[in-house]
Amino acid sequence: MIMNVLTFLLPEIILVILSFALLANSIVNYKRKIMANKTMILVGIIASGFFILKTPEGFYLNSTFENTSSTKIIKLLLIFGSLLSLSLISNSKTDQLKKYLDEYSFLLIVSLVGGMLVVSSREFFGLIISVELLSIPLYLISGMGLDPSKSIEAATKLFFFGTLSTVFLIFSAVLFYSLSGSTYFVDINWALDDYIIILASIFLLATISFKCALYPFHFWVSDTYEAAPINMLPFLSTIPKISIIAFLLFFFDGLVAELLNKKIIFIVGFLSVISIFFGSLLVIKQNNLLRLLAYSGIPHAGIMLIGIIVPSSISLDFIILYFTFYIFANVGLYVCLNCLPTVIENFNLDKLNGLYERNPFLALSISCFLLSLAGAPLFGGFWGKFNIALISYKAYGVFLPSAILLSVLISFYYYLKIIRAIFNHKQFNQVENIDFSMINKIIITICVFITIILGINPAILQILT
Amino acid sequence: MFSILIYTALLVSSLGIFMLLSKKHILSILIGIELFLNGINLFFITVSKSYSNDAADIFILFILVITACEVAIGLAIFLVNQRINKTIDINDLNKLKDF
Numbered sequence: 270m271i272m273n274v275l276t277f278l279l280p281e282i283i284l285v286i287l288s289f290a291l292l293a294n295s296i297v298n299y300k301r302k303i304m305a306n307k308t309m310i311l312v313g314i315i316a317s318g319f320f321i322l323k324t325p326e327g328f329y330l331n332s333t334f335e336n337t338s339s340t341k342i343i344k345l346l347l348i349f350g351s352l353l354s355l356s357l358i359s360n361s362k363t364d365q366l367k368k369y370l371d372e373y374s375f376l377l378i379v380s381l382v383g384g385m386l387v388v389s390s391r392e393f394f395g396l397i398i399s400v401e402l403l404s405i406p407l408y409l410i411s412g413m414g415l416d417p418s419k420s421i422e423a424a425t426k427l428f429f430f431g432t433l434s435t436v437f438l439i440f441s442a443v444l445f446y447s448l449s450g451s452t453y454f455v456d457i458n459w460a461l462d463d464y465i466i467i468l469a470s471i472f473l474l475a476t477i478s479f480k481c482a483l484y485p486f487h488f489w490v491s492d493t494y495e496a497a498p499i500n501m502l503p504f505l506s507t508i509p510k511i512s513i514i515a516f517l518l519f520f521f522d523g524l525v526a527e528l529l530n531k532k533i534i535f536i537v538g539f540l541s542v543i544s545i546f547f548g549s550l551l552v553i554k555q556n557n558l559l560r561l562l563a564y565s566g567i568p569h570a571g572i573m574l575i576g577i578i579v580p581s582s583i584s585l586d587f588i589i590l591y592f593t594f595y596i597f598a599n600v601g602l603y604v605c606l607n608c609l610p611t612v613i614e615n616f617n618l619d620k621l622n623g624l625y626e627r628n629p630f631l632a633l634s635i636s637c638f639l640l641s642l643a644g645a646p647l648f649g650g651f652w653g654k655f656n657i658a659l660i661s662y663k664a665y666g667v668f669l670p671s672a673i674l675l676s677v678l679i680s681f682y683y684y685l686k687i688i689r690a691i692f693n694h695k696q697f698n699q700v701e702n703i704d705f706s707m708i709n710k711i712i713i714t715i716c717v718f719i720t721i722i723l724g725i726n727p728a729i730l731q732i733l734t
Numbered sequence: 735m736f737s738i739l740i741y742t743a744l745l746v747s748s749l750g751i752f753m754l755l756s757k758k759h760i761l762s763i764l765i766g767i768e769l770f771l772n773g774i775n776l777f778f779i780t781v782s783k784s785y786s787n788d789a790a791d792i793f794i795l796f797i798l799v800i801t802a803c804e805v806a807i808g809l810a811i812f813l814v815n816q817r818i819n820k821t822i823d824i825n826d827l828n829k830l831k832d833f
């Protein structure tokens with residue numbers, strides 16, 4: 270029995286052992302400490318990714334968690350994204366990050382384990398604990414930025430909203446329990462025509478909106494992105510968002526497949542449309558680069574949410590395609606921004622002026638990631654947005670695709686604003702050198718390669734399955 | 735008895751929400767959140783009486799432990815906030831703004 274559970278949980282167990290090894294490494298003091306840290310992260314995460322491919326499919330731990338082929342793919346994506354962001358941390362240039370390297374890696378890996386458990390949880394117990402495991406390290410990390418007074422303020426705000434969203438999640442679990450007398454997701458009777466099930470879904474969606482920064486609960490996102498250490502942003506912008514949305518995909522599986530409760534589907538659709546619309550409007554006014562990118566994640570989460578409510582067997586593949594391009598474009602973009610000289614005050618768009626003449630490779634990579642996020646053809650983002658618009662048109666008519674099209678139009682405006690600053694002929698107005706080490710080059714090349722390959726032939730993703 | 739317990743749970747939760755929205759002191763807001771949560775816990779126990787399973791007892795123990803961990807981390811963050819920003823008023827946390 271125990272050996273059986275171990276085979277299912279082996280990837281997570283390896284990651285937990287790795288995190289405690291990193292914590293032990295932080296206590297002792299010797300010469301090649303940073304090297305040991307890098308080696309441990311690389312070996313541990315690759316071993317965990319290898320064992321994900323080997324784990325059997327099915328339910329485990331009293332049907333609390335489930336492994337299927339799609340959860341395996343999403344977990345692999347999460348692991349690969351965190352490997353890229355962790356190798357960025359171990360290559361950081363500021364002294365503060367070098368000093369607390371092991372603690373940072375420990376917190377991020379614990380958060381990754383939480384994200385992996387969220388994806389496969391099938392019961393409210395497991396879900397609440399995994400969501401906490403995912404979000405508590407992030408409160409601490411966001412308080413470790415370069416400007417202490419700003420980042421501790423951001424951590425305080427994030428802590429309050431995060432705690433409140435957990436309370437909402439518990440409340441929705443209690444309401445679902447009061448209907449069915451069971452804490453399993455399969456026992457929820459979606460066809461019930463009762464206002465309590467709608468109330469419970471609204472509270473669950475409020476939690477999701479907090480964690481993914483959807484429109485009505487988005488206010489923490491810009492503050493946290495501005496004040497958190499920039500090395501954390503590849504992790505912070507992808508892993509929580511993708512794991513929570515993947516969870517929602519499996520949670521609403523029974524509801525969406527047979528369109529059992531039209532009211533709840535309408536609420537989810539409404540949430541995604543207002544996120545797309547108001548999120549796009551919020552970005553237009555921004556001039557600070559980090560706040561702009563933070564807000565630009567809101568329409569993306571809205572589009573992913575539209576993909577969830579489409580009753581089609583093929584929608585899962587398209588959402589995984591969206592996840593893939595989103596992870597690699599975001600990670601690559603933030604790695605590029607991290608190569609620039611450190612900016613503690615406002616990171617305005619004019620700080621990027623003349624970057625193309627200073628370093629063409631960096632400028633072209635940033636443009637490639639931005640065009641991919643905007644949804645230009647020949648990049649991965651185009652297929653992500655196009656496919657979701659297409660399947661939502663087949664299911665619900667012309668309204669949802671036109672919302673996506675509107676968001677793409679506005680997103681071209683604000684992403685091209687950044688690209689215009691990069692290709693400006695003004696002098697690059699910062700004296701510090703651009704830190705362009707080998708490992709950053711490797712990460713950027715991998716991300717550019719995957720973005721362009723996905724744009725040319727998105728069917729290549731089927732290799733994973 | 736059942737309806738009294740339900741009303742008590744609602745009362746405790748709404749007191750928590752009121753405290754969360756009206757107070758300016760950081761610790762008061764935290765206590766408000768805790769009160770909201772404990773009202774929900776009471777509601778959970780009451781509901782589970784009508785079903786004959788004991789999931790609620792274990793569930794609530796887990797929730798209490800999780801919240802204890804969360805509060806510990808929150809207090810640590812507030813302590814650092816007090817040392818650096820010299821404030822415990824939520825209105826003074828206004829360095830990060832859109833414009």
